Amino acid sequence: MSKTLGIGVLGCGNISAAYMRLAPIFRGIEMRACADLNLDAAKARAAEFGLRADTIGQLLAAEDIDVIVNLTVPAAHFDVSLQCLEAGKHVYSEKPFVLSLEEGQKLAEKAAAKGLRVGSAPDTFMGGAHQLARHLIDSGRLGKISSGTCFVQSPGMEMWHPNPDFFFQPGGGPILDLGPYYISNLVQLLGPVKRVTAMSMSAQAERTITSQPRYGEKIPVGTPTTIHAILQFHSGAQVTYCASWDVWQHGHAPMELYGAEGTLHVPDPNFFGGEVRMTQKAAFTSAGVAWDHPFARTNDGVNANYRAAGLADMALAITEGRAHRCSLEFSLHVVDVMTSILVAGETGQVLDLTTTCERPEALSPEAAQGLLA
Numbered sequence: 350m351s352k353t354l355g356i357g358v359l360g361c362g363n364i365s366a367a368y369m370r371l372a373p374i375f376r377g378i379e380m381r382a383c384a385d386l387n388l389d390a391a392k393a394r395a396a397e398f399g400l401r402a403d404t405i406g407q408l409l410a411a412e413d414i415d416v417i418v419n420l421t422v423p424a425a426h427f428d429v430s431l432q433c434l435e436a437g438k439h440v441y442s443e444k445p446f447v448l449s450l451e452e453g454q455k456l457a458e459k460a461a462a463k464g465l466r467v468g469s470a471p472d473t474f475m476g477g478a479h480q481l482a483r484h485l486i487d488s489g490r491l492g493k494i495s496s497g498t499c500f501v502q503s504p505g506m507e508m509w510h511p512n513p514d515f516f517f518q519p520g521g522g523p524i525l526d527l528g529p530y531y532i533s534n535l536v537q538l539l540g541p542v543k544r545v546t547a548m549s550m551s552a553q554a555e556r557t558i559t560s561q562p563r564y565g566e567k568i569p570v571g572t573p574t575t576i577h578a579i580l581q582f583h584s585g586a587q588v589t590y591c592a593s594w595d596v597w598q599h600g601h602a603p604m605e606l607y608g609a610e611g612t613l614h615v616p617d618p619n620f621f622g623g624e625v626r627m628t629q630k631a632a633f634t635s636a637g638v639a640w641d642h643p644f645a646r647t648n649d650g651v652n653a654n655y656r657a658a659g660l661a662d663m664a665l666a667i668t669e670g671r672a673h674r675c676s677l678e679f680s681l682h683v684v685d686v687m688t689s690i691l692v693a694g695e696t697g698q699v700l701d702l703t704t705t706c707e708r709p710e711a712l713s714p715e716a717a718q719g720l721l722a
Contacts, residue, residue, distance in 0.1 A: 356414070377664040378664045381414060385405075409436040423445055441470075442467075454681070467680075477645025481642065491609070491627065496589075496607045497587075513558060522594075522691075523575075523594050539582045575592075576592050603615065640714065674712065682706040
């Protein structure tokens with residue numbers, strides 16, 4: 350039987366509640382403590398979920414903590430993950446993993462020297478819908494995938510987030526904030542990216558917060574908020590990817606992939622579930638496979654929400670001596686794609702990627718069931 354690893358959370362903001370609430374549905378992990386620069390925030394989360402509130406130093410030194418989940422703001426991800434590794438802890442980061450290729454490579458070197466694992470969100474590509482899409486592609490029913498489109502467009506984060514400032518500064522923007530979901534899913538479906546090009550802009554020099562408690566406050570924009578990119582994969586597929594926070598409404602599907610034998614309609618990769626549709630030639634058809642995937646089942650209101658699946662998979666992989674799906678290699682390649690898109694958007698260049706990765710192992714319904722408690 351696999352050992353249960355102790356989990357500590359560093360960063361007690363909005364997303365921490367989801368990890369703490371959902372972690373108990375998985376085997377191999379146990380939430381034990383949390384910490385934050387604001388100790389009151391850590392105490393509040395600890396009281397809410399029955400955890401221990403530590404200072405950051407205490408969490409890093411805690412003997413009952415094997416893995417630290419890094420939920421700090423993106424600009425702090427590298428420094429915090431490095432501290433965790435130096436303290437002898439495995440680390441699992443929220444997305445984006447890091448903000449530069451160099452930062453990721455330094456973490457890789459430190460992890461290798463320490464014999465530790467590093468993983469990163471998103472893990473939504475492990476969801477039942479996206480694993481069904483993977484199954485249909487791998488089965489050959491769509492033929493060779495030659496092209497595709499991805500769209501993630503909205504009016505912006507200042508409409509709902511209480512403190513949206515960092516979304517509009519370097520390290521934020523729709524590429525680094527939302528891109529991990531889309532690009533991770535594309536890489537797990539099609540394999541690594543070979544080269545990218547892009548054009549980018551910002552529609553506004555400042556944004557007006559319309560959420561509480563800072564309604565009406567103006568915040569500056571320091572990163573592109575509309576990006577149109579083209580990704581060429583080593584497989585030969587070419588995908589148009591459009592990400593924007595300057596769009597009120599649109600009619601584009603989140604993700605479509607076009608093969609020699611049909612079209613695959615993939616639901617929003619920001620979520621684990623959703624409807625997968627396909628055509629064979631021009632006619633819509635059912636997927637035609639038995640696919641009762643655990644991570645497609647509604648468990649959170651109207652959604653299938655299995656956040657912490659990647660964390661649990663990494664913990665079990667550590668004890669079982671196998672590769673984990675949300676790996677450093679995979680996450681770093683996604684970062685390379687995103688940062689290259691941003692550079693291409695500024696320069697107009699076509700940029701070759703300097704990293705590559707293996708596709709994560711597919712997560713069958715049986716394998717997904719094996720992650721659940």
